[in-house]
Amino acid sequence: MDRKELLPRTIDLQLEDDMQYHRRAWQIQSIARVAAAVILLAALIGLWGQGPLSKATEGEAGDPLRLEYDRFGQFRTNTTLKLKVDDAARTDDKLQVWLSRDYMERYQVQEISPEPDRVAVDNGHLVYTLSVAEPSDTYDIVFQLVPTRFGLARGDAGTSEGKLLSFTQLIYP
Amino acid sequence: MVSVLRAAAVYGALLVFFRLSGKRTLAQVTTFDLILTLIISESIQQALVGENGSFTNALLIILTLVSVEVGLSWLSARSEKIDKAVNGVPLLLVDNGEVLHERMKKVRVTEDDILSSARRLQGLERIDQIKYAVMETDGSISVIPHN
Numbered sequence: 123m124d125r126k127e128l129l130p131r132t133i134d135l136q137l138e139d140d141m142q143y144h145r146r147a148w149q150i151q152s153i154a155r156v157a158a159a160v161i162l163l164a165a166l167i168g169l170w171g172q173g174p175l176s177k178a179t180e181g182e183a184g185d186p187l188r189l190e191y192d193r194f195g196q197f198r199t200n201t202t203l204k205l206k207v208d209d210a211a212r213t214d215d216k217l218q219v220w221l222s223r224d225y226m227e228r229y230q231v232q233e234i235s236p237e238p239d240r241v242a243v244d245n246g247h248l249v250y251t252l253s254v255a256e257p258s259d260t261y262d263i264v265f266q267l268v269p270t271r272f273g274l275a276r277g278d279a280g281t282s283e284g285k286l287l288s289f290t291q292l293i294y295p
Numbered sequence: 296m297v298s299v300l301r302a303a304a305v306y307g308a309l310l311v312f313f314r315l316s317g318k319r320t321l322a323q324v325t326t327f328d329l330i331l332t333l334i335i336s337e338s339i340q341q342a343l344v345g346e347n348g349s350f351t352n353a354l355l356i357i358l359t360l361v362s363v364e365v366g367l368s369w370l371s372a373r374s375e376k377i378d379k380a381v382n383g384v385p386l387l388l389v390d391n392g393e394v395l396h397e398r399m400k401k402v403r404v405t406e407d408d409i410l411s412s413a414r415r416l417q418g419l420e421r422i423d424q425i426k427y428a429v430m431e432t433d434g435s436i437s438v439i440p441h442n
Binding site for chain 2: 125127128131133134135137138139140143144147148150151154158198
């Protein structure tokens with residue numbers, strides 16, 4: 123390895139051989155390569171959304187309400203919120219869950235599955251009322267949402283018994 | 296307002312990415328490089344336009360990009376530091392017939408790349424016919440033969 127080649131040279135050609143600039147540029151490029159590798163690795167594990175690091179759960183098994191969601195999302199890119207409701211929250215053949223209005227205002231609802239019979243606004247919450255055709259131990263309610271704003275989105279979720287969960291999503295631009 | 300900011304941000308991000316990746320990325324020397332350029336342009340299209348497909352938005356984006364380009368050119372003409380940061384500096388790769396391998400390694404250029412330019416630009420046959428070879432700021436290689 124001939125390091126003399128990395129020193130400035132005086133040449134006949136009218137060209138400034140600015141090796142100080144080049145060495146600094148190469149150092150910055152080396153740092154940038156490491157940063158790029160870290161960013162890509164972070165993407166693979168879900169730091170920028172859609173990956174193992176992004177998957178989050180609120181609530182424990184046996185709780186009346188549990189939430190599965192993506193901790194990290196991207197602006198105008200679909201994200202899924204899954205509410206798992208215990209049968210204890212059912213009243214006759216109706217199930218009621220709510221999400222905080224402040225949170226839902228940051229998203230466009232693409233689909234709710236199963237489709238609620240009614241959506242009402244009550245005390246700063248959006249209350250979804252669903253029919254239960256066949257009783258079960260737990261019921262999954264899946265919200266397909268598209269963020270319309272980026273930044274930190276804080277939300278609460280609950281059933282007719284009250285607030286049960288809080289969660290936070292970071293939506294990247 | 297959002298369109299202008301988004302366009303400026305995309306321009307800035309592309310400038311940083313390509314400057315950090317090294318000059319050869321700009322040179323488009325292979326078919327794969329051309330494909331890469333096309334894929335990159337498709338990837339940023341949605342980020343630039345978003346859901347706004349209006350003629351007005353398109354004009355704003357074009358105007359922003361051209362203005363940023365002109366602005367950077369104006370600044371580069373007035374400041375050597377900014378000029379070097381934005382455009383880079385040519386790098387000597389062959390000095391009076393001596394091939395500078397260490398420099399070539401740093402910028403990911405091979406002797407074959409230099410010979411390819413030598414054949415294309417000067418009709419040269421061998422590396423010993425080259426007096427100077429310079430990697431220009433756009434990633435292309437200029438060759439000056441021995442007389």
